[in-house]
Amino acid sequence: MTSIxxxxxxxxxxxxxxxxxxxxxxxxxxxxxxxxxxxxxxxxGALYQTVASGLDQHAYPAPGQMIDVGGYxxxxxxxxxxxxxxxxxxxxxxxxxxxxxxxxxxxxxAKATRVCSYDRAGMGWSDPGSTPxxxxxxxxxxxxxxxxxNISGPYVLVxxxxxxxxxxxxxxxYRDEVTGLVLLDSSHPDQWTSTPEGQAQFxxxxxxxxxxxxxxxxxxxxxMGLMQPASDLPTPYNETLKASFAATKDWDTQSAEFLAxxxxxxxxxxxxxxxxxxxxxxxxxxxxxxxxxxxxxxGWQTELAALSTNSxxxxxxxxxxxxxxxxxxxxxxxxxxxxxxxEAARTGAILK
Numbered sequence: 001m002t003s004i005x006x007x008x009x010x011x012x013x014x015x016x017x018x019x020x021x022x023x024x025x026x027x028x029x030x031x032x033x034x035x036x037x038x039x040x041x042x043x044x045g046a047l048y049q050t051v052a053s054g055l056d057q058h059a060y061p062a063p064g065q066m067i068d069v070g071g072y073x074x075x076x077x078x079x080x081x082x083x084x085x086x087x088x089x090x091x092x093x094x095x096x097x098x099x100x101x102x103x104x105x106x107x108x109x110a111k112a113t114r115v116c117s118y119d120r121a122g123m124g125w126s127d128p129g130s131t132p133x134x135x136x137x138x139x140x141x142x143x144x145x146x147x148x149x150n151i152s153g154p155y156v157l158v159x160x161x162x163x164x165x166x167x168x169x170x171x172x173x174y175r176d177e178v179t180g181l182v183l184l185d186s187s188h189p190d191q192w193t194s195t196p197e198g199q200a201q202f203x204x205x206x207x208x209x210x211x212x213x214x215x216x217x218x219x220x221x222x223x224m225g226l227m228q229p230a231s232d233l234p235t236p237y238n239e240t241l242k243a244s245f246a247a248t249k250d251w252d253t254q255s256a257e258f259l260a261x262x263x264x265x266x267x268x269x270x271x272x273x274x275x276x277x278x279x280x281x282x283x284x285x286x287x288x289x290x291x292x293x294x295x296x297x298x299g300w301q302t303e304l305a306a307l308s309t310n311s312x313x314x315x316x317x318x319x320x321x322x323x324x325x326x327x328x329x330x331x332x333x334x335x336x337x338x339x340x341x342x343e344a345a346r347t348g349a350i351l352k
Contacts, residue, residue: 060240062125064099064118069144075099075125076118076149080110086346087154087179089115089338090146093325094161094187096254098124098244101160103237104331109338116151118142120166122253124244133256135169135264142166143174154179156278156341158334160325162187162257164304165268172271180278180341181308184324184334188300189265197293202261209255213248222246231326272307278344278351279308280337284319310344312337312351 064077077099082088089109091102099117109115120138121129129141146155155178159167164186171178192202215221225245231238244250257264283301287294298315305313316323316333323330344351 060236060243064125065149066125067145067149069121069129069141069148072121072127072129074118074121074127074129074141074145076116076145076151077106078114078116078149078151079106080112080114082114083112084346086113086342087156088151089113089156089158089342090142090167091115091117092142092157092159092163092167093117094163095257096123096245096250097160098241098250100124100233100237100240100244101231101325103233104328105158105325105334105338108332108335109342112339113342114151116146118145120253120257122256123250124240128249128253131256132260132263133253134260135166135267136173138166138257139170139173142170153177154345156180156182156338156345158182158184158338159186160184161321165189165264168268168271168307169264171274171277172268178277179345181274182280182282182334182337182341183304184282184337185284185301185319185321186281186304188297188304189269191297191300192261192265195296198296206259209258213251213255216246216248216251221251231322232328233326274308276310277308278341279305279311280341280351281305281311281313282324282333282337283313283315284321284323285315285317286320288320310351312340 062075062077064075066073067076091099091106093099093101098119102117106115106117119126120133121127121141122133130137146153157167157170157178157180159165159181161184164183167181167183168186171181190198192198212221222245225242231241233241281301281304283298285294285298287297289297301313301315305311314333314337316330319327319330324334325331340351343349
């Protein structure tokens with residue numbers, strides 16, 4: 001018998017199936033290499049951040065003293081001496097800034113009295129501190145710092161931007177120690193809550209500050225800092241500001257302070273009067289915001305001046321938010337305002 005073996009029928013894939021398979025494999029490879037690339041960049045960025053941060057710490061030693069405030073240390077830099085019973089000036093910088101920002105202001109004020117700048121916990125040369133990073137906590141830390149450093153009052157407090165909220169909180173908690181205030185384009189407790197636009201801006205900023213510490217750890221903020229314009233401060237102050245902008249711990253702290261804004265503004269809002277304490281308010285006009293927002297800011301500045309019955313508000317045309325410490329000419333107005341408040345606090349005179 002003859003057996004007949006049938007050949008198996010070959011299976012032929014349609015052209016479209018083969019194309020789909022190749023495309024799938026290609027996408028898998030692209031996805032894999034993309035993941036490898038992203039991880040590699042993250043590792044390189046983190047290494048870059050770690051090495052560069054170490055170099056910054058070595059290159060820019062603290063100019064002042066490191067004072068223990070209860071398990072961690074804050075940087076305090078004091079110059080000048082009290083003359084004729086003049087009060088000590090305490091300089092409080094804004095969100096994300098450090099004591100180096102006062103390079104133009106502090107030396108001139110030091111010719112008249114003792115003046116101290118410092119770095120809030122986690123900023124500049126100061127160690128990270130405890131949470132929350134709201135105004136109440138920050139004012140208490142400053143009080144402990146001054147006490148432990150034997151810097152006795154009375155004080156004239158100077159606050160720029162968010163620093164204005166912090167010095168107002170200090171004046172509220174320790175009213176007997178404060179003999180004058182200078183607010184340099186200060187933040188206002190209502191700026192994030194009084195309008196839908198302000199609320200939306202707060203939400204946007206909060207999202208940014210939530211991811212900024214992660215980006216800082218990957219070196220992204222350091223690279224961004226290289227593209228920022230110079231602060232126009234003398235060397236090495238400009239370089240220390242850049243180092244702070246790139247530092248991981250500084251972004252951790254800046255984020256924590258901003259995200260604590262609802263608590264901070266609620267705390268400060270309850271202090272509705274400074275009685276007749278000498279108060280000088282300097283106000284910028286160029287904030288890069290729409291006219292309606294600028295009008296709101298000007299109204300808030302007028303409200304700040306009304307906190308005391310012994311106050312002066314000076315509106316500085318063409319000045320921007322940072323001009324009062326950064327610009328060589330506008331910073332002279334800050335110095336003059338501080339000196340006027342010192343004299344009014346010392347003599348009991350009315351501000352003019």
